[in-house]
Amino acid sequence: QVQLVESGGGLVQAGGSLRLACAASGRTFGAYVMGWFRQAPGKEREFVAAVTEGGASTAYADSVKGRFTISRDNANTMYLQMNSLKPEDTAVYYCAARRGYITSARATTYDYWGQGTQVTVSS
16 A cells, blocks of 8 residues: 655645645555646546656646646655646645556546645635
């Protein structure tokens, strides 16, 4: 089992920045792809970004390209730097992990999930 714990959410004004972190623990040996998803009230969970082991490959949703940056370090921690935030970025942000070497935007392909952290962007 892999446990994922998110941190860094909060309230920010439009145009501001936040940095989310996701710490992985447990059976983290082997290659894992890690990703961020978000879910706004009344909407389906949507893909935000993903990164492969070692950060060699990344993928982003069109809605966040150029504003968000995903990264991960060697200590099983993943980050999401969010700049130029918009009110429509308001959502609960979830960290996810899946075994393998290829990024995926499909939530059903991820095996492990965190509890989520709230991000609220005020206008």
